[in-house]
Amino acid sequence: MPDRRLRTVDLARVVGLSTQQIRNYEDAGVLPAAGRTESGYRVFGEVHRHALLAYRALVRGYGPVTAARIMRTVHDGDVPAALALVDEAHAGLHGERTALRATGEAMEALARQAPEADGTRAARGLRIGEVARLLGVRTSALRVWEAAGLIAPPRERGTRYRLYGPSDVRDARIVHSLRRGHYLFAQIRPVLAELRQEGGSEAALRSALAARAQTLTARTRAMLAGAGRLHAYLEIVSAAGTTTGSTAGGPGPSAR
Known part of the structure; x- marks a missing residue:
């Protein structure tokens, strides 16, 4: 024809x-x-x-x-x-799914590992050694994470000692959890950015993750x-x- x-x-x-x-x-x-x-x-x-x-x-x-x-x-x-x-x-979409999964895993780890007592202790500001003992890591690991831009604890006036507040301890916990899962620094950064964007609210982040998952499925x-x-x-x-x-x-x- x-x-x-x-x-x-x-x-x-x-x-x-x-x-x-x-x-x-x-x-x-x-x-x-x-x-x-x-x-x-x-x-x-x-x-x-x-x-x-x-x-x-x-x-x-x-x-x-x-x-x-x-x-x-x-x-x-x-x-x-x-x-x-x-x-x-398709590889780009897979990368987005991997980051989404990492964020979900970090949230679950945060819920399991961060008792309220930690937040109370961190409210006054924890030194790097205290955070290292809390997470079970070396202080050198925390310094490496800081150098990589994953965490940014403020410095104490005068002494210039690092003081980890509640959000800093939370970020360190997330990094520790994802590193144990063999996630790279480049994969961890968007997870932390997502949490900070939601103002540190776990409920808001969970809602955002659910919406993102639906969007990825549709795509x-x-x-x-x-x-x-x-x-x-x-x-x-x-x-x-x-x-x-x-x-x-x-x-x-x-x-x-």
């Missing part, structure tokens, strides 16, 4: 876009190059419709920037590089749907034996 010819307006109606947006997509490489009539009008085909549907599906999961890069790379004829962009996006499903559309489009492109799908020029419906 010959490829059905589509005018610019026909393609725009597929997803409710303007004809100008379709032209922009072609110019940006999001769509393969269109065929042209002898008078210079664009002529699209089914391959363009599938490309448009694939791009719109990718946008929902990968965002417009990554989706456009993927489609441009496909139309440049480098499918492996396009798939590498997909892999990179994963959207990425899977987008990847499915991309796979279908690549099959069509492969069957056609071209990455452009251009329609030969000649008389026919026209829309610049």
